Amino acid sequence: MSKVFVLGHKNPDTDSICSALSYAYLKKETGMEAEAIRLGEMNNETIFALKEFGFEAPRLVKRVSEEASQVILVDHNERQQSADDIDEVQVIEVIDHHRIANFETTDPLFFRAEPVGCTTTILLKLYKENGVEIPANIAGLMLSAIISDSLLFKSPTCTEQDIRAARELAEIAGVDVDAYGLAMLKAGADLSNKTLEDLISLDSKEFEAGDHRFEVAQVNAIDVSEVLDRQEDLEVLMNQQVTNKGLDLFVFVVTDILNNNSEAIVLGRRSNIIEGAFKSSVVDNRVLLPGIVSRKKQIVPVITEALS
């Protein structure tokens, strides 16, 4: 039981997977028996990135407490986004760039959150603070996470620090950022092998606001209509989630990664707040979200505010 798991959130995105791998490497270099794991299936973008830099997928572990007594969380802190049995293990570190909520410990821990666009931007600092050299393939993973979270630096969550970190990591990895970045994003926007269930669950996160529970799922696409043309069937699946999870609101966001706009399907008994919150008309459960690409910065705070 001396092994420490390093894990990102459920429905892992590229940052969650690459941060877990990159931080586990750093912890091993500084003497901890750490293993990166994942809580769910990887998306096409992440698969592309791991293949590019020669990594195997981290092991899929559903119940962390069966194999470890201590864990490190990367890219998340909210309990409902973590392993189902997170309360049965000790969280000894958190490295994150999200809001803090539903997180509580009985003992002091190492908690490093910064308002930057990507977890690996913080990890780059930790490598330097610990005097550990970053191998080229790890730098490639860390760069991939920044490109993913920032949509190639176009998301409003992207900071100067993320851009500087990406430049530094690209140099170490020996990668052309724009060419590699676009190829990776396009791989992620290839939804051809995804079922409708995949679409609403692969990159989905649950949140709480006051007494309300809401979920926001997001997919990146080159052609938004390819997804939204299947609205009727998507709504059936979304309504099942609303019922099964007791959600007050389910927002499914389809983001056009070339033009940096989104369009969403909104369901649930509190979907009535969407029109006022985003100042955009909801027609047939659909709403246009011009200029909106970031769940964290442009969607969740707006819904939280409206529901509270």
Next chain:
Amino acid sequence: MSKVFVLGHKNPDTDSICSALSYAYLKKETGMEAEAIRLGEMNNETIFALKEFGFEAPRLVKRVSEEASQVILVDHNERQQSADDIDEVQVIEVIDHHRIANFETTDPLFFRAEPVGCTTTILLKLYKENGVEIPANIAGLMLSAIISDSLLFKSPTCTEQDIRAARELAEIAGVDVDAYGLAMLKAGADLSNKTLEDLISLDSKEFEAGDHRFEVAQVNAIDVSEVLDRQEDLEVLMNQQVTNKGLDLFVFVVTDILNNNSEAIVLGRRSNIIEGAFKSSVVDNRVLLPGIVSRKKQIVPVITEALS
């Protein structure tokens, strides 16, 4: 409203006051209009430290939202230990070394917590990371906080990092750590000008565990019996607090700073957990706590566990 307040917890101790002053200085040096404030009266130890290094007390501000829209918390994160109107302002940073609980934001922030013995041990790193030189008098404040929180390095909360930081800060401040440290701790243990109400409130913190609410107050003393001989009158005041605040448990800890033991008075409807939790007999609401000096490491987790 562009000013940012830097504040420690209610019933401020030396770390809360000195961290607020030291971090406000760093933030000002890096371009922020920051002001250290305090939420309550200072204890004799802190007054001694501030006088030694030529500082005025930070301004007493009870309602932070009347003057600032943004705050930085040092040495605490739990809402009930902060300003009463903390929910009306935005917390933009937290620098802390305690467990994390009852803390929630709508937006990402800079949150730096480390499992070290003192907040200023973390601040020393932040000075270095920001490339800001520490003036001798600020180094003296930061050193005072470490001596206070670690009881001159004898508390189990004290880490190697705290000892190294103290050595480095003593060098900058030009201070003999042992001589100054003992004088400062003795000033703090001088309870001659304290009322009984002061004793149970000056260094008191509230906690929640499950549905239970408990409070742990602590005083340092050279002669423990000087305090505990007044048990009868102390209990009257403690029972008032139990009633007024709806506490399930109130623990008043008197710590012998020369021998590193404590003795406590325990009241409240859940005081029945104390005997089992600390494996020590409770006689006439009194319990001996041999080797126990740290509320954070040796008392709060034990009570939290027993109440949960």
